[in-house]
Amino acid sequence: MSKEYVLRCVLMLCFALLSANASNWLYLAKLSSVGSIRDEETCERLRGLIQRQVQICKRSVEVMDAVRRGAQLAIDECQFQFRNRRWNCSTLESMPVFGKVVTQGTREAAFVYAISAASVAFAVTRACSSGELEKCGCDHNVHGVSPEGFQWSGCSDNIAYGVAFSQSFVDVRERSKGQSSSRALMNLHNNEAGRKAILSHMRVECKCHGVSGSCEVKTCWKAMPPFRKVGNVIKEKFDGATEVEQRKVGSTKVLVPRNSQFKPHTDEDLVYLDPSPDFCDYDPRTPGMLGTVGRQCNRTSKAIDGCELMCCGRGFQTQEVEVVDRCSCKFHWCCYVKCKQCRKMVEMHTCR
Numbered sequence: 001m002s003k004e005y006v007l008r009c010v011l012m013l014c015f016a017l018l019s020a021n022a023s024n025w026l027y028l029a030k031l032s033s034v035g036s037i038r039d040e041e042t043c044e045r046l047r048g049l050i051q052r053q054v055q056i057c058k059r060s061v062e063v064m065d066a067v068r069r070g071a072q073l074a075i076d077e078c079q080f081q082f083r084n085r086r087w088n089c090s091t092l093e094s095m096p097v098f099g100k101v102v103t104q105g106t107r108e109a110a111f112v113y114a115i116s117a118a119s120v121a122f123a124v125t126r127a128c129s130s131g132e133l134e135k136c137g138c139d140h141n142v143h144g145v146s147p148e149g150f151q152w153s154g155c156s157d158n159i160a161y162g163v164a165f166s167q168s169f170v171d172v173r174e175r176s177k178g179q180s181s182s183r184a185l186m187n188l189h190n191n192e193a194g195r196k197a198i199l200s201h202m203r204v205e206c207k208c209h210g211v212s213g214s215c216e217v218k219t220c221w222k223a224m225p226p227f228r229k230v231g232n233v234i235k236e237k238f239d240g241a242t243e244v245e246q247r248k249v250g251s252t253k254v255l256v257p258r259n260s261q262f263k264p265h266t267d268e269d270l271v272y273l274d275p276s277p278d279f280c281d282y283d284p285r286t287p288g289m290l291g292t293v294g295r296q297c298n299r300t301s302k303a304i305d306g307c308e309l310m311c312c313g314r315g316f317q318t319q320e321v322e323v324v325d326r327c328s329c330k331f332h333w334c335c336y337v338k339c340k341q342c343r344k345m346v347e348m349h350t351c352r
């Protein structure tokens, strides 16, 4: 065996281990500069992509910067939605970016897959509308006069393109495994549910034309909801996620609710296979398991952000901290607002 051959094998093994997690492409968010994915050669060097994603990257280099922005959007939205929970979506500098938390089939993993698939569809669609891409633009299938009597016009978001791209890029790993494992089925279902969160909340935005803003002529276009809305929808699905197991129906495998008394989940619901850990303690052997020591909590809340639950019964410390706020703001003619700076002491509670 040549030395080169051995090296290649070692590299491939490395690759197989690194690609053990289907959400590794989120690592693209760690690439800093815009436009850093310029040519096909860069695709080869990107960390976190599996071979079939590298091929898609090469075929669609111009779309990759939107994918990178999508990865960042997913991470930011996850951190916003989970800011008051024990697991708060912290990222690591290594792969997978959320650590061990997403390698099991938990509810949290379900959220991460859904928000990631949605964010790629969203970011690519945005890039289409903004005229950044040659491959796609506005959705010209939306035209003519609507039944309500307004004129379709302007740039309708080409969500079909974004969704199709997300399906091919994000779902590729699960599809290449032949969709046989229950985990692949779970990921695919949640990816699709994430994209549905955009599709089922598309809105119509309109502009009035006519003398001094009168609405003699109204032109409208189809627009995606703000991504925060998408995050809120998926977070609600997280709260009501269904625990499922794999069952064989004929020759195909499907996921069915573990508790047969529950009504079956829909395409828009999230599903999970494994119960979540309690996320209470730091575990050096489990990357991403940071525990809740030092986390801020709310003394009066009975929910998960309350000190009792957040601190897992370990108790909390209270500090007086000074916060500076704008106050007694006055409007001056014309046209500015002047405020005073007020200092006040507030109590801050952190978990022991």
Ligand SMILES: *[C@@H]1O[C@H](CO)[C@@H](O)[C@H](O)[C@H]1NC(C)=O
Binding pocket: 079, 083, 088, 090, 290, 291, 292, 293, 295
């Ligand atoms: C998340 O929690 C960790 C500790 O568990 C903390 O260091 C970090 O600042 C938190 N991040 C956010 C965004 O609140």
Ligand SMILES: *[C@@H]1O[C@H](CO)[C@@H](O)[C@H](O)[C@H]1NC(C)=O
Binding pocket: 298, 299, 300, 301, 302
């Ligand atoms: C703490 O929780 C209470 C009750 O849920 C809520 O009304 C209050 O706004 C929370 N305080 C902060 C600082 O979030």
